[in-house]
Amino acid sequence: MTRAQGQLAFTEEDSRDIALREYGLDPSFDSPLLPNAAVLSSLQNLVRLATELCGAPFGVVNIISAEYQHQIGAWGVEPGICSREDSMCAKVFLSREKTVVADASLDPRFADNPFVTGEIGKVRFYASVPLQTDSGFVPGTLCVFSDMPKELRPEQVGMLEVLAKQAVELLELQHRTTQLDRTYAELKESNAKLAGFAGRVSHDLRIPLTTILGYVELVEDDPDVQPGTVAAKYLDKIGASGRRMLAMLEDVLSYSRVGGGIQPTYVSLKEAAGEVVRDLGIENDGLVEVHDVTVYADPGQLRTLLQNLLTNAMNYRSPDRELHVRISGVSNYHGATIHVADNGKGIAPEDRAKVLEPLVRLRRPGDGAGTGLGLSTCSTIAKAHGGELTLFETPGGGLTVAVTFPAGS
Known part of the structure; x- marks a missing residue:
């Protein structure tokens, strides 16, 4: 592999983890990666339905990061984590095609996989459908499996594909929720900074403006300034404009404080x-x-x-x-x-x-x-x-x- 090819591979894997973080699924740590509670509960129900429709005892939604496979929404097994190298789904999910294998021990793609050989498990029947979003991103798979060989009818495969689309909708829901939470946090921070800026500006401008109005009032009270003279009219205009500006500054200051x-x-x-x-x-x-x-x-x-x-x-x-x-x-x-x-x-x-x-x-x-x-x-x-x-x-x-x-x- 050339250096350029190695750099490209790193960039693609790094992009995958960045995309998973956008869905609120942080793959940074060597621990089970879980969606929020509402999405997790819905995924578990969906996986249970998939296993019952396919007549298989086990099912999971797998999220595949740059280094790991994270099992979420599991039914019949405890959700866990394994290296991406050991994952069965990681070998086929980027093809964006369904994979249905009656006996994985007879399939050259999976025969030496530790989930098949007995090192981790003894999977025989295996079926998975990639979870593909509208943008083309594939975060993982919906997978059902058994320790006994099995065939699926076409209608069962079709239902598995339908359920995979529903799993994508649940992940997209978490994606949108994550985006909204991030946007709300950024907006809240921005509003706080804007409020602070408006408060400081209003305060700083109010002091010299108040001083100017004070001098205007002193001159207005001067007996040498007679009502109706040009000077008196100018003072009236300066005073009125200054008071309007002071009122606006007070309103801006008040506006900067509301909501927090x-x-x-x-x-x-x-x-x-x-x-x-x-x-x-x-x-x-x-x-x-x-x-x-x-x-x-x-x-x-x-x-x-x-x-x-x-x-x-x-x-x-x-x-x-x-x-x-x-x-x-x-x-x-x-x-x-x-x-x-x-x-x-x-x-x-x-x-x-x-x-x-x-x-x-x-x-x-x-x-x-x-x-x-x-x-x-x-x-x-x-x-x-x-x-x-x-x-x-x-x-x-x-x-x-x-x-x-x-x-x-």
């Missing part, structure tokens, strides 16, 4: 909404109507969500009617859904997806001040709890925000 380290408990929606109403200084008893429901949520983040939604309702009220907001909820064994319904301007269906993105505002005539982070913050809070936020029209006009919170464990 939530500590859910059972919270009264009526009590949480009452605290928000008092914080916002809403004195009109008829403006906000609250109906109680118990929500399993982080109390602080629930208040932040309600505060953002009530602030939005006040900022985007309709000029044609007096504002009214109804906060209510429903609950069942799945959890609770709260509804914050107003009779304001509402949001057109084509705009409802984009307003949930950070820093997006519709900028309609007559809209109140805002940074475009309110609904995005609420959506983030909902997702952090394992729920979701949905927007739809209030009957008669306005916007209803529905937020789901799963039940407590």
